[in-house]
Amino acid sequence: MQVLASVLGVFDISLDKLSNGELWLAQFFRGLSDGATYASVALALVMIYKSTGFINFAQGSLALLGVYLAYIFSVEQGLPVVVAVLCAMVASSAVAMLVERVFIRPFPPDHVLPLVIVTLGLLLIIDSAVGIVWGFRTRSLPSMFPSGAPIEWGIAQLTWRTIGNLGTVFAVVGLLYLLLSRTKVGLAFRAVSSNLESARLVGIRVGPTLGFGWALAAAIGTLGGALVVPDLLLEPSIMLRVLIFSLAAAALGGLDSMVGAVLGGLVVGLARNLLVTFLDLSELALATAVAVILVVLLVRPTGLFGSTRVERV
Amino acid sequence: MRAMEAVAAGSRQHRRRQVIGWALFALVVVLIPFLIADTYSPTIFGNRYTVGLGNLSQAIGLMVAILGLNIATGYSGQLSLGHSFFVGSGAYLTAVLVNEFHWSYLSTLGVVVPGLFVFGVLFGIPALRIQGLYLGLLTFAVAAVFPSIIRLENVADRTGGSNGLLIDSDLEAPTWAPIEKITEWLHAIPGVGARVPDGLTGRQEEAVYKYFLLVIMALVCFWLVRNILAGRVGRALVAIRDNPLGAAANGVDLAAYKTLSFGISAAVGGVAGTMLAMHSGFVGPDEFGFSMAILLIVGLIVGGAGTLHGAVAGGLAIQFVPHWSSQTQTLPGTDVALEGPYGTAILGGLLIIIIFALPGGTAHGFRRVKARLMPVAPQPPTG
Numbered sequence: 001m002q003v004l005a006s007v008l009g010v011f012d013i014s015l016d017k018l019s020n021g022e023l024w025l026a027q028f029f030r031g032l033s034d035g036a037t038y039a040s041v042a043l044a045l046v047m048i049y050k051s052t053g054f055i056n057f058a059q060g061s062l063a064l065l066g067v068y069l070a071y072i073f074s075v076e077q078g079l080p081v082v083v084a085v086l087c088a089m090v091a092s093s094a095v096a097m098l099v100e101r102v103f104i105r106p107f108p109p110d111h112v113l114p115l116v117i118v119t120l121g122l123l124l125i126i127d128s129a130v131g132i133v134w135g136f137r138t139r140s141l142p143s144m145f146p147s148g149a150p151i152e153w154g155i156a157q158l159t160w161r162t163i164g165n166l167g168t169v170f171a172v173v174g175l176l177y178l179l180l181s182r183t184k185v186g187l188a189f190r191a192v193s194s195n196l197e198s199a200r201l202v203g204i205r206v207g208p209t210l211g212f213g214w215a216l217a218a219a220i221g222t223l224g225g226a227l228v229v230p231d232l233l234l235e236p237s238i239m240l241r242v243l244i245f246s247l248a249a250a251a252l253g254g255l256d257s258m259v260g261a262v263l264g265g266l267v268v269g270l271a272r273n274l275l276v277t278f279l280d281l282s283e284l285a286l287a288t289a290v291a292v293i294l295v296v297l298l299v300r301p302t303g304l305f306g307s308t309r310v311e312r313v
Numbered sequence: 314m315r316a317m318e319a320v321a322a323g324s325r326q327h328r329r330r331q332v333i334g335w336a337l338f339a340l341v342v343v344l345i346p347f348l349i350a351d352t353y354s355p356t357i358f359g360n361r362y363t364v365g366l367g368n369l370s371q372a373i374g375l376m377v378a379i380l381g382l383n384i385a386t387g388y389s390g391q392l393s394l395g396h397s398f399f400v401g402s403g404a405y406l407t408a409v410l411v412n413e414f415h416w417s418y419l420s421t422l423g424v425v426v427p428g429l430f431v432f433g434v435l436f437g438i439p440a441l442r443i444q445g446l447y448l449g450l451l452t453f454a455v456a457a458v459f460p461s462i463i464r465l466e467n468v469a470d471r472t473g474g475s476n477g478l479l480i481d482s483d484l485e486a487p488t489w490a491p492i493e494k495i496t497e498w499l500h501a502i503p504g505v506g507a508r509v510p511d512g513l514t515g516r517q518e519e520a521v522y523k524y525f526l527l528v529i530m531a532l533v534c535f536w537l538v539r540n541i542l543a544g545r546v547g548r549a550l551v552a553i554r555d556n557p558l559g560a561a562a563n564g565v566d567l568a569a570y571k572t573l574s575f576g577i578s579a580a581v582g583g584v585a586g587t588m589l590a591m592h593s594g595f596v597g598p599d600e601f602g603f604s605m606a607i608l609l610i611v612g613l614i615v616g617g618a619g620t621l622h623g624a625v626a627g628g629l630a631i632q633f634v635p636h637w638s639s640q641t642q643t644l645p646g647t648d649v650a651l652e653g654p655y656g657t658a659i660l661g662g663l664l665i666i667i668i669f670a671l672p673g674g675t676a677h678g679f680r681r682v683k684a685r686l687m688p689v690a691p692q693p694p695t696g
Binding site: 057106113114116117120121123124125127128131132236240241244248285286287289290293294297298 | 450
């Protein structure tokens with residue numbers, strides 16, 4: 001016991017902390033809550049990746065724009081928060097469709113590098129446009145869920161917000177599943193993401209279908225942002241930080257798997273909260289995300305649930 | 314302008330034209346610091362813009378940073394969004410060595426270059442298994458992490474944590490440097506001389522000295538990189554970028570060359586970091602975060618990926634576009650001041666416009682204009 005304590009002492013870990021069950025549970029719940037928010041942005045990334053085969057670095061920025069719109073609708077126009085978020089989802093998907101039509105569609109979809117660079121340019125433009133319009137003052141957006149905690153156990157609280165966040169993410173996955181498997185546009189979407197050329201040959205209008213993917217991703221991203229922001233404060237750089245964790249989540253789950261994105265988000269959220277608490281690594285929270293990405297890409301590049309890419313030479 | 318007659322490549326005329334071009338370039342490089350030692354500030358549409366020697370020196374540092382990125386991304390085609398990590402590491406290595414061990418700036422290169430080379434190779438090893446987008450994703454995350462590594466408690470008393478680190482040593486112009494004399498000569502020239510100040514203050518002299526030091530370092534870097542890329546290594550890297558499979562089939566060792574490209578890229582990035590530290594005498598964690606990583610990509614694309622001239626244009630662009638944008642107090646016809654985030658937005662717009670209209674970057678556009686105005690007829694190799 002003595003030896004163990006001294007080994008742990010090197011890492012600044014105290015046994016008291018490790019044997020504190022309430023602390024574990026509290027961090028577990030916080031991890032779930034964070035994880036749900038990462039998962040929702042990761043879902044948006046997966047949607048884009050599935051449809052277009054590249055990572056949209058502007059995803060966080062579109063979500064940021066959506067969250068600011070939600071702020072305008074709810075705090076300034078006085079709409080109920082849920083309605084405001086729904087309106088913002090619609091508005092941001094309209095913006096995303098426009099962006100896709102103007103900036104993305106002119107490029108051949110199989111040439112990835114220019115597209116990624118365009119999304120980097122969009123990231124710069126949208127983020128600074130948000131800064132120009134709304135300034136860098138921090139604001140607070142009310143949560144969509146009531147405050148308080150139905151389940152309390154010492155310092156560990158399972159709040160309504162955590163439950164709401166988790167419920168929202170699972171509902172989104174369920175709805176997406178229905179949308180993709182039961183509707184015509186979903187079928188078209190899956191066809192395009194499976195094989196663009198064949199989809200075009202059988203008469204699917206590829207462009208609008210990809211635009212639909214962008215709109216859907218922006219709506220999900222906005223929803224994710226609306227889940228994130230009540231925990232933090234709303235300011236223009238907020239989504240960039242979330243984007244890193246969500247990229248880690250998406251990479252962990254496999255970039256093209258929705259279930260993977262959700263599980264990846266939860267794992268990253270839990271890992272972040274538990275590691276930071278028990279190893280005292282508050283500055284290294286981002287580094288844990290990077291470590292997750294690195295290990296996953298090295299050991300299992302397709303992630304936990306991603307499909308293996310077969311290339312014919 | 315009417316186009317000149319085509320000259321044969323390698324002919325006497327062609328060589329003369331090249332020599333004249335380089336001489337003009339050298340003349341501009343030498344004259345500029347004296348011309349803008351009193352910060353040059355033209356007024357356009359009621360806005361006062363400045364072109365200071367400090368901005369120019371910073372731009373030179375950024376050029377070398379883009380040059381480094383160019384090796385991994387422009388030439389061997391591996392999307393690296395984490396180049397700021399190497400630049401930051403170089404800057405911090407220099408800062409710590411100068412502050413704690415009282416090394417001179419230039420001698421820190423003896424540690425920065427090999428250190429960053431090894432670092433880049435280590436970084437390149439996982440990059441072997443990770444390609445394209447995934448590599449972009451990983452490097453993006455690495456860039457984001459750099460500031461928090463600097464702020465770690467264990468190293469914060471050495472790196473200065475969030476406050477950054479002021480570097481003790483000043484780069485004062487040595488007594489043998491004839492900066493004062495050159496100023497006098499230039500001032501004596503009728504016409505142009507009026508722009509050159511009568512004499513330099515101590516700070517101006519220091520700025521001019523730093524500028525020349527940075528120019529020489531940059532020239533050495535460009536020359537070395539040019540030589541590396543003109544030979545076997547460069548051909549191998551371009552082959553990997555254009556068709557990895559074909560390159561492998563022709564006997565290019567993909568793994569070795571990819572890691573090598575990351576190593577060289579990181580080493581050059583480290584030198585850029587040293588140069589930026591020399592220029593400002595200060596290093597801060599957030600300077601080298603992912604905003605710099607993205608800016609370097611912007612510079613690379615705007616200048617022209619896979620060209621050496623592009624790094625020069627790109628460095629100037631990412632230094633001066635935000636700088637001038639923030640100095641635009643009133644946009645003509647409106648009362649909008651382009652301060653703060655406008656600069657970034659303009660760079661983002663520039664990036665997209667370049668990708669749309671001039672995929673090869675400004676270097677490519679420049680080359681096309683030059684080929685139109687001063688055509689050179691290629692000659693078949695002899696022998």
